Amino acid sequence: MAPEPPLLSMSGITKSFPGVRALDGVDLDVQAGEVHCLLGQNGAGKSTLIKVLAGAHQPDDGVIRWRGEPVTLRSPIAAMRLGIATIYQELDLVEHLSVAENVHLGHEPTTAGFVVRGRAAKEATGRLLRRLGHPEVDPGRLVGELSAAQQQIVSMARALSHDVRLIVMDEPSAALDPDEVDNLFRIVGGLTADGVAVVYISHRLEEIRRIGDRVTVLKDGRAVAGGLPAKSTPTREVVALMTGRTVEYVFPERPAPPPGDGGTPVLQVRGLARDGEFEPLDLEVRAGEIVGLAGLVGSGRSEILETVYGARRPTAGQVLVDGRPLRPGSVRAAVRAGLGLAPEERKAQALLMLESVTRNVSVSSLSRFARAGWIDRGAERAAARAATRELSLRPDNPAVPVRTLSGGNQQKAVLARWLLRGCRVLLLDEPTRGVDVGARAELYAVVRRLADEGLAVLLVSSEVPEVLGLADRVLVLREGRVVHTAPAPALDEHRVLDLVMEGSQAS
Amino acid sequence: MTQHASPPRDSADTVAPAGRTPAWRGLRARADVRTLSLLGVLAALVVIGGVTKPDEFLDTRNLQLVLTQASVIGVVTVGMTFVITSGGIDLSVGAIVALASVWATTVATQEYGFGGILFTAVLVGLGCGLVNGLLVAYGGMVPFIATLAMLASARGLALQITDGRTQIVTVDGVLSLGERDSYLLGIPPLVLVFALVTVLGWLVLNRTTFGRRTVAVGGNAEAARLAGIDVRRQRLYLYLLSGLCCGIAAFLLVVLSGSGQNTNGNLYELDAIAAAIIGGTLLSGGRGTITGSVLGVLIFTTITDIFALNNLQSDVQQIAKGAIIVAAVLVQRRTASTT
Numbered sequence: 004m005a006p007e008p009p010l011l012s013m014s015g016i017t018k019s020f021p022g023v024r025a026l027d028g029v030d031l032d033v034q035a036g037e038v039h040c041l042l043g044q045n046g047a048g049k050s051t052l053i054k055v056l057a058g059a060h061q062p063d064d065g066v067i068r069w070r071g072e073p074v075t076l077r078s079p080i081a082a083m084r085l086g087i088a089t090i091y092q093e094l095d096l097v098e099h100l101s102v103a104e105n106v107h108l109g110h111e112p113t114t115a116g117f118v119v120r121g122r123a124a125k126e127a128t129g130r131l132l133r134r135l136g137h138p139e140v141d142p143g144r145l146v147g148e149l150s151a152a153q154q155q156i157v158s159m160a161r162a163l164s165h166d167v168r169l170i171v172m173d174e175p176s177a178a179l180d181p182d183e184v185d186n187l188f189r190i191v192g193g194l195t196a197d198g199v200a201v202v203y204i205s206h207r208l209e210e211i212r213r214i215g216d217r218v219t220v221l222k223d224g225r226a227v228a229g230g231l232p233a234k235s236t237p238t239r240e241v242v243a244l245m246t247g248r249t250v251e252y253v254f255p256e257r258p259a260p261p262p263g264d265g266g267t268p269v270l271q272v273r274g275l276a277r278d279g280e281f282e283p284l285d286l287e288v289r290a291g292e293i294v295g296l297a298g299l300v301g302s303g304r305s306e307i308l309e310t311v312y313g314a315r316r317p318t319a320g321q322v323l324v325d326g327r328p329l330r331p332g333s334v335r336a337a338v339r340a341g342l343g344l345a346p347e348e349r350k351a352q353a354l355l356m357l358e359s360v361t362r363n364v365s366v367s368s369l370s371r372f373a374r375a376g377w378i379d380r381g382a383e384r385a386a387a388r389a390a391t392r393e394l395s396l397r398p399d400n401p402a403v404p405v406r407t408l409s410g411g412n413q414q415k416a417v418l419a420r421w422l423l424r425g426c427r428v429l430l431l432d433e434p435t436r437g438v439d440v441g442a443r444a445e446l447y448a449v450v451r452r453l454a455d456e457g458l459a460v461l462l463v464s465s466e467v468p469e470v471l472g473l474a475d476r477v478l479v480l481r482e483g484r485v486v487h488t489a490p491a492p493a494l495d496e497h498r499v500l501d502l503v504m505e506g507s508q509a510s
Numbered sequence: 511m512t513q514h515a516s517p518p519r520d521s522a523d524t525v526a527p528a529g530r531t532p533a534w535r536g537l538r539a540r541a542d543v544r545t546l547s548l549l550g551v552l553a554a555l556v557v558i559g560g561v562t563k564p565d566e567f568l569d570t571r572n573l574q575l576v577l578t579q580a581s582v583i584g585v586v587t588v589g590m591t592f593v594i595t596s597g598g599i600d601l602s603v604g605a606i607v608a609l610a611s612v613w614a615t616t617v618a619t620q621e622y623g624f625g626g627i628l629f630t631a632v633l634v635g636l637g638c639g640l641v642n643g644l645l646v647a648y649g650g651m652v653p654f655i656a657t658l659a660m661l662a663s664a665r666g667l668a669l670q671i672t673d674g675r676t677q678i679v680t681v682d683g684v685l686s687l688g689e690r691d692s693y694l695l696g697i698p699p700l701v702l703v704f705a706l707v708t709v710l711g712w713l714v715l716n717r718t719t720f721g722r723r724t725v726a727v728g729g730n731a732e733a734a735r736l737a738g739i740d741v742r743r744q745r746l747y748l749y750l751l752s753g754l755c756c757g758i759a760a761f762l763l764v765v766l767s768g769s770g771q772n773t774n775g776n777l778y779e780l781d782a783i784a785a786a787i788i789g790g791t792l793l794s795g796g797r798g799t800i801t802g803s804v805l806g807v808l809i810f811t812t813i814t815d816i817f818a819l820n821n822l823q824s825d826v827q828q829i830a831k832g833a834i835i836v837a838a839v840l841v842q843r844r845t846a847s848t849t
Binding site: 314334339344357362366369370 | 720
């Protein structure tokens with residue numbers, strides 16, 4: 004062991020949320036002056052880990068040492084005082100304040116308690132921006148007027164305005180074009196030369212090879228490999244570490260002749276595109292068929308689903324149900340034609356959290372229980388009960404408030420809504436997000452059964468095994484483009500991960 | 511998988527009609543607690559009034575007066591409750607009442623008699639509501655700003671119409687509605703209108719698709735949109751409804767005062783919002799109660815009456831109202847966080 008203790012050493016970090024063990028005894032060592040990459044699929048626990056490091060989450064168990072001393076990061080301010088800065092993927096800047104004001108937010112230079120506007124802060128900001136290689140950004144401009152890349156620079160300048168020893172960057176390259184990525188790497192190089200440690204999170208293996216010193220791979224809340232050499236570990240090995248299943252899901256069996264054969268397509272998507280989100284896309288889903296879209300965050304999965312559903316207006320192309328085109332950008336047209344969406348953010352986009360399960364289930368079919376606007380509540384309750392029973396929703400009492408349900412049962416309530424509506428095409432966006440591992444198999448069985456009963460299902464998931472296990476056919480997406488299409492049994496997880504990470508080079 | 515505390519009640523389904531489950535009763539019981547506490551406050555106020563001014567407060571004429579005064583603001587509050595439940599706000603109600611009342615009492619309108627006055631008041635209310643609704647639902651304006659603009663414009667227009675003068679009503683049919691001769695079993699017709707609006711409002715909010723959609727839009731507009739509800743059209747209808755209530759209230763006010771004035775309905779928006787909030791309607795939307803709103807109105811009107819009978823100045827009334835609003839919202843937040 005080196006006589007000098009590592010700058011940061013986290014050991015046995017455990018963090019649970021209701022129903023999910025997000026971190027399960029994670030170890031992470033970071034040396035001063037190194038770029039330590041954190042790798043893992045969505046849901047592996049990366050975000051939770053950096054939130055613990057930023058003081059935003061408190062671990063249930065485990066020890067954090069800073070320069071060998073055990074510390075407690077009670078709040079983001081406590082972490083900042085130690086010299087830990089975090090640059091989140093969603094930049095946390097105030098658009099209506101200037102660059103200098105954002106950089107000094109929370110620690111404004113003051114004189115006798117009054118915030119000093121102007122020179123001192125602007126000059127300090129200017130120095131930081133020059134150090135970051137962006138002298139062209141004017142400290143007096145409003146942050147809202149800057150490009151995404153410039154905003155990221157501001158975020159970094161803010162981190163550096165503190166005496167920072169460790170910077171956590173959460174997918175900093177996601178919103179940048181190649182030139183900007185080069186500049187980002189120059190900045191990272193400059194920081195490490197000054198002895199600052201960088202924890203770098205990315206999905207892109209090639210970036211990690213370029214700037215990383217060591218790699219820690221997270222999977223299902225555990226560090227499956229710690230401190231691998233970033234440049235010399237073979238890609239195969241890294242991918243295998245990321246995907247090696249520790250939890251086996253039970254997927255329902257596929258029907259014997261693949262359901263895609265022969266039948267007429269219920270859902271047809273022709274040349275559908277949205278500028279800056281995804282490129283023209285063609286796909287068909289037949290009755291009884293489950294088609295999966297596999298891809299990482301930012302590959303355009305959710306955007307595609309929401310555009311098909313009419314929640315976003317396409318810039319080109321059309322959606323047809325039973326051969327009839329839908330009015331573009333109209334959710335109501337889509338629902339009337341028989342589409343149903345189980346969105347990614349269940350609580351924000353699907354559920355009425357103050358209401359009962361019954362009312363959440365019936366909300367899309369109200370006119371069915373109404374005569375002249377008058378709701379027959381008995382018929383409504385009976386129908387909601389039948390729909391939730393069919394999906395074995397627990398507790399078996401649709402009068403309870405939907406917020407008391409577990410994630411899996413809340414998802415069933417959303418599915419019951421579309422079952423009751425009699426929908427023909429089900430769009431599932433991350434159907435098992437926030438659902439217990441144990442409850443997932445049941446949800447998979449429900450989806451397959453609905454397909455067997457004649458629904459066309461379009462499934463989006465960042466969990467590759469889920470897409471491969473559940474879907475009949477799979478489209479692999481990378482940065483808004485379909486890079487591969489194949490029957491699910493013809494693909495395996497490594498192949499898909501190669502495709503989504505390396506893209507066209509690998510195919 | 512047993513994430514809910516209540517035991518399974520499979521057997522109960524076959525015996526009792528669906529929905530009469532413990533949780534449902536629990537929900538109803540919780541609503542009752544709130545209603546009961548409001549009734550308790552009202553009862554306490556009646557006791558206070560009865561003790562401090564036994565002869566005057568409990569006099570039938572005084573109680574009739576209290577109810578009549580509650581009727582005008584009460585009708586406005588019913589409309590306001592719908593708007594707030596949907597996550598919106600209508601700051602223009604007082605101004606609409608003023609505009610509708612003066613437009614309905616111009617010399618020209620009065621020539622058309624009773625029907626002309628009623629029709630004009632309702633139409634002006636609906637017209638203002640339509641503008642509010644279009645601005646909010648299709649113009650993408652924040653309700654606070656759109657209705658604030660309506661407040662200013664409608665007050666200005668009302669002043670322009672009257673030139674600051676009080677317009678005396680000369681139509682007998684309208685005036686007689688406010689007189690004791692037309693009371694039914696001792697109940698003033700204005701109070702009957704209020705009762706009717708309350709009952710209809712309750713039914714619409716709790717028993718119709720319109721009410722459900724209102725609650726859905728207020729609870730989670732994005733979820734409502736993705737569930738296939740036409741959120742914009744619903745918002746338009748809601749401001750129309752609020753405008754309609756203002757038109758009816760304006761007519762009641764014309765009957766009550768026998769005149770139309772551009773200063774009518776002053777600060778009604780604050781009274782209506784306050785009554786809805788202390789009644790238990792969430793300002794953030796998603797939950798609304800007509801019963802609570804009406805009790806809120808009755809509480810405020812009773813306080814005003816008691817203070818007036820005891821010769822306390824209106825400044826003391828205002829302070830007391832403010833304290834009640836704060837107390838009610840604090841209690842509401844406490845219960846919201848525990849449920």
